Amino acid sequence: MAKRMIRNITLVLLMVFICIMGVQLHEGLLSHFWSPQSSNHLSQHGLHHYDLEARFVEKDNTLQVIQRTTYFNKHSKDFETIYFHLYPNAYGDKENLPFPSDEMEFAYPKGFEPGNIEIKNVKVQGKQVKYDVEGQQKTILKIDLPEVLKSQGEVTLYFEYEVKIPPSASRFGYGETTYNLGNWYPVAAVYDDEGWNLDPYYAIGDPFYSEVSNYKVSLTLPKEYQLATTGDIVNTQKTKGQKKEKTWTVQANGVRDFAWVMSKDFKILRDKAGDTDIHVYYGENQQGKKALEVAKDSIDIFNKSFGIYPYKQFSVVASDFYIGGMEYPNLVYIDKNVFAMDTTLMLEYIIAHETAHQWWYGIVGNNQVKEPWIDEALTEYSTILYFREKYGEEIGMRVFKTMVVDDYTRIKDKLPGKKEIIARSVDEFKDNREYSGLVYSKGAIMFYQLEKEIGKENMLSILQYYMGENQFTNVQGKDIKSITKAVTGKDYQKFFERWLGK
The missing domain is CATH 1.10.390.10 (Neutral Protease Domain 2)
Structure with missing residues (x-):
């Protein structure tokens, strides 16, 4: 995530930055593409697999979701219980929100309304199981398995749930132009040398820790919406029996999270950095061309400096997002107000930062709670x-x-x-x-x-x-x-x- 620079940097600092950056832009460096499937470091066996089917109900700002997760136990320990994070529940209680109290007016510009995730059904290997929703924010889902999950074994979990999207200009929520769907589904908690990582959704930093997984996601949306997403859009079609809806099918292999943004107002620009498709989603009177150039230059420069970006696409999205910028695999949010500034210099800084996160968090991950x-x-x-x-x-x-x-x-x-x-x-x-x-x-x-x-x-x-x-x-x-x-x-x-x- 970008430093909360838009709220924290003074006008004087911004003007100094503008003065020192009075230079012409130039083309970036060449890069080449390879697929994560070709890497020796990414075996398809042993990754969790998420299969998600979500339908957006616009009149009440909810998602109706069916999720199947194949969970692989790569550890030497057998499991009787496994855990998932339910991050949307952090938005349910005004006293325990993932924002500092002095930022509430920015997080909820039209006032607080709750968001949450309501689990309606959980099955393991087709059997109904006992589960509990725990923690101060109710963000931990504890599932008792009907049989012990042996080391190197796998189990398939089935969830039915409803997600209520709050009016929040944050990672998860909606504003005047965009719906931001980050951290919106049950995501498997990480087990490591310290045990299960069950931290709450803190108000400081990016309090997440996840493992690379494979995703197949079906999103059914009103046909007026455009979609920016983690992964590759492999198909779009009219929803059967629904003239006013369209279903998007997305495949994302070897990513540690899945996020998406939708809007009725998106304009879209495209380019390439080597063989990577660059997409910029922006609005009226916003600096889309500059954002496209910076995204391309960033991928090119980091390809040369660190190693090749291993995915087919990268999207930069102007969002109702008050913090500045936020990284997800193949997708970054950028505050739409930064897109609309007369000077493009802050836009460049934030996009470059969030693009670098594609390497440091996306490709090489870490515990962002314990070692941010x-x-x-x-x-x-x-x-x-x-x-x-x-x-x-x-x-x-x-x-x-x-x-x-x-x-x-x-x-x-x-x-x-x-x-x-x-x-x-x-x-x-x-x-x-x-x-x-x-x-x-x-x-x-x-x-x-x-x-x-x-x-x-x-x-x-x-x-x-x-x-x-x-x-x-x-x-x-x-x-x-x-x-x-x-x-x-x-x-x-x-x-x-x-x-x-x-």
Whole structure:
């Protein structure tokens, strides 16, 4: 997610940014395409598979959904119980919403109304089973299995449920022009060395942790709507017996989440970065052409810097989304107000950031609750790398000072006598301002300082090695440290401890 920069950056800072960026744009670098199915790191056996059939009922802003999930137990432990996250329920109670209280007017510009997910039926292998909805926000679905799920075994779960979409300009909700459907379905909780990860939907950061899976999704919508989505749209057809509806079939293999946005007002621009299709969805009087150019340049630059983007399409969507930007596989939300600004410079920064997340979160995943610095610090560093590659070192370093160093300095001055620990869970930060200044900005400075010590060529070798070894998996902070040592031949443990605070 982009730092809450639209609300937090002063007019003076924005004007400085505008002044330093008075340069002409140029074409990006060539890239090449490969399929995730061709990678040795992505075996189709062993992935969870989601088959979703959803129908949008416009008059009451609900989704009627049938979901079949084939869950694979890749662990050495047998399971008697498995868990799913029900993130929409975090929108049901005004006292436990996933927003800071001082942002409520932006999250709900027309006032609060609840959203939720109501589970109506759960079966396992065709049998009715006992289940419970737990947690303070009711965001955990606990399912008792009728038989023990052995290690390396799989089980098919069947769900029927209704999703109520709230009037929220956020990851999950609707506004004046778009419906944003992020984190909208029951998603399997991750089991790792620490056990089941059942964290609530915190108001700080991106409190998600998921595994790469395969998706087949059928979305039945009123025919007036256009769809932007994770994955590839493989078919559209009129819904049988319904003249006013259209059904979209989407296939998404090897992705760690599935999100979509729909609108009656979308204009669409298209281009390619190598063999990757770039789509920009935008509205009237918005900077669609600029967004398309930045998306293309971002994919090109990161292809060269990190390794090839392994999916067929990437979509940038102007959304009713107040926070700035949000990443999902193959799809990013960008605040429609940023699309409409007279200057396109903030639009460029946010799109570059969210595109970098396609590598650091999308391709190489991590626990964004416990170790958010892994993807966010590296993504912010990558955003500056984009500007350096595109505009040259002088301009790139001015952007670095303005958007990163100065941001960190402002929060540092407000933390007298307090350790500036980056390596902590999202729930250990006081607020989003502290989280942003340390995890994003100080974290990006850390990676730049590492680059200064080892050289840019070695830094890019580390990132290419890091992606190549870990694509489609989840990593921990220790993996970055070990790869740094493998590439440089030097132990940088103390360097990371000094910067991260642990």
